[in-house]
Amino acid sequence: MRFLYSEVTKAFGHRFQIDPTAKIAWNARGQRLRKSGIPLDTKTGRGVPAEYGWRQVFSLALAYHLLETGITPERCAKLVSFQFGDLIADMASDSDDLGFYVVRPAAFDEYKPKTALGRLVDFPIYKARSELSSIPARATVVIMVDLGQLVDQLCKAFAATGERSETELRKGFDTWLANPGSEAT
Incomplete structure (x- = not known):
């Protein structure tokens, strides 16, 4: 399934409720x-x-979605691109009930010393819904993105602003998720 730039901007404007005065x-x-x-x-x-x-x-x-939490665009790009393939693989194995993308604030600290253990702990991870209790209860804030809800909102936004149905869009996403390499980039 392919999308034109104009379709994406319309759908994202709808999904993220972009006020025309904030468009710049x-x-x-x-x-x-x-x-x-x-x-x-x-x-x-x-x-x-x-x-x-x-x-x-x-x-x-x-x-x-991460931009809405106040993270800079450059940091969002690093967080999203870091192990994106692994995130998709984890989502595909859990496709019936998509889980959460979890980011800890320490992942935003550019000046923190990078130890092998620190890197593994601080970067974003995927958690199935059943694993949410395994996130350590600390005094730190954790940003969790509900991936199932994000996909549903995307499909609704594309359906509301385009010519494809929500069902067709979700089917296209599920097909891509089952075989992410099948889509020509």
């Missing part, structure tokens, strides 16, 4: 994300039309 700031954040490599695996330029598959749409949606 929204576009600037989008440019910073693109310069940082999000959406993943896109090659656009002058005279090349932007066309996205589910991989690009999902990486962009996850980055925009």
